[in-house]
């Protein structure tokens with residue numbers, strides 16, 4: 001199976017990035033975690049992106065906060081799908097990173113999830129890898145069914161309490 005790369009701009013991003021690692025682990029999807037910054041270590045970020053496909057990666061998740069150029073900088077140097085996670089920061093609550101990550105010019109796509117949306121970034125990665133992997137697709141179906149059952153159970157409890 002191809003690997004997922006989780007790149008973050010700083011070790012301060014780890015609490016959010018770890019949620020993606022955890023979700024990928026639950027699906028048995030192999031991943032690597034790295035700190036590469038578009039601003040502080042641009043050469044390392046570029047080098048990783050240039051070799052990601054030949055290194056066995058299928059998807060790259062890039063998580064960064066503030067003036068978040070990491071996902072775009074990675075996408076500039078690979079044709080692998082890149083998923084950007086804009087991260088919340090204290091001054092602008094992540095809107096800065098959201099706009100920096102989502103507003104890519106035509107030709108260099110970044111699939112941007114919600115602010116701090118690590119779980120959806122992981123799930124989207126799994127969905128991409130599941131295009132060529134039936135057992136992974138079956139796991140996705142099973143997780144959706146389990147999530148649905150939980151919501152229906154909550155609904156039943158609320159209806160029993162309030163609708164007499």
Ligand code: RP5
Nearest residue numbers: 009010012013064065066087
């Ligand atoms: C971004 O700047 C990082 O992704 C991080 O979210 C933010 C702040 O980094 P630190 O100053 O905490 O290292 O590049």
